[in-house]
Amino acid sequence: MxxxxxxxxxxxxxxxxxxxxxxxxxxxxxxxxxxxxxxxxxxxxxxxxxxxxxxxxxxxxxxxxxxxxxxxxxxxxxxxxxxxxxxxxxxxxxxxxxxxxxxLIPADAAGRYETLCWVMFQMGGVGPMFGQFGHFFKFAAEKVANNSYPMERYRDESKRLLSVLEARLDGRQWIMGEEHTIADIALYPWVRGADVFYGGREVLDYAGFPNVMAWLERCLERPAAKKGLDIPART
The missing domain is CATH 3.40.30.10 (Glutaredoxin)
Structure with missing residues (x-):
């Protein structure tokens, strides 16, 4: 033991x-x-x-x-x-x-490094920007009621990041093509969270990113997602 x-x-x-x-x-x-x-x-x-x-x-x-x-x-x-x-x-x-x-990561060096690029894209871009958007949109709205700049800044940057994902997913099933990887796992909880946790679907114009929405649905249909999204158990 x-x-x-x-x-x-x-x-x-x-x-x-x-x-x-x-x-x-x-x-x-x-x-x-x-x-x-x-x-x-x-x-x-x-x-x-x-x-x-x-x-x-x-x-x-x-x-x-x-x-x-x-x-x-x-x-x-x-x-x-x-x-x-x-x-x-x-x-x-x-x-x-x-x-x-x-x-969950390509065996070849080139594929591995490309996957890591998209993991870092989430870590350095999607996570921080979506998080700041959610903070000002959901939790600090009253504090910035007379100054829309913070929410608008992070809203616009979040939409720009969604557009990067939209282009990447054009003609692709997953971020890396045919292989589901840690790049997908890094990204889709944040795309989902901006909707279900922050309530930002309409403000972020999710309907304007059909490739992202189809990819998100594929991700959420995976058995691991259905289980893992509720671990540890919610109270």
Whole structure:
């Protein structure tokens, strides 16, 4: 049985089965990337709910695994050289899981790097911009009621990013063509989240991006998405 005692987070969230991946997360666009990937890969894991309403993500135990205090994070008891490893940042975890299993990423170097471009596109563009749009559109609307610039700025940039996806998906089933990869898994939770969580479908003109909408529907029909989108369980 793996010894995870060197990870302080396991004191607050004990592992029932320390021999499988420990996932510390919440069903947010960033969090579900990892539960979906784990489901796609068929890797056994144990999910621990990191509750924002009690600031679990800022607790000393969680920060010991992710100094940035953000979900998701994982511990893999069977990391490189068979030793436990703790990881944070959803993009890094996606790459790690894909390379660990040899799945969800092309085997050839050119395809691998192209996939990573689209993962970074999400990490550096879609995630931050959609998140800022949602903040000003849903949560800070009253604070900027007399100044529409913040919401308009992030709305327009989010729409521009959707147009980049629209062009990429023209004639393609998935971001990388015929192969479903971590690029799709990085991106579609955010496209979905801007609608179902932030309520931005009409403001972002989703109807004007038919390729993106068809791709999103394909993504959401995958069994791993149907399960992973609700892990850890919602309360």
């Amino acid at each position: 793996a010894d995870l005692s060197s990870f302080p987070i396991t004191k607050k969230w004990p592992a029932k089965n320390p021999d499988i991946i420990q996932l510390y997360s919440l069903p947010t666009p960033n969090g579900v990337k990892i539960s979906i990937a784990l489901e796609e890969l068929g890797l056994p894991y144990e999910a621990h709910r990191i509750a924002f309403d009690t600031n679990d993500q800022k607790s000393p135990e969680f920060v010991s695994l992710n100094p940035n205090g953000r979900i998701p994070a994982i511990i893999d008891p069977k990391g490189p050289d068979g030793k436990p490893i703790g990881l944070f940042e959803s993009g890094a975890i996606l790459v790690y899981l894909a390379e660990k299993t040899g799945k």
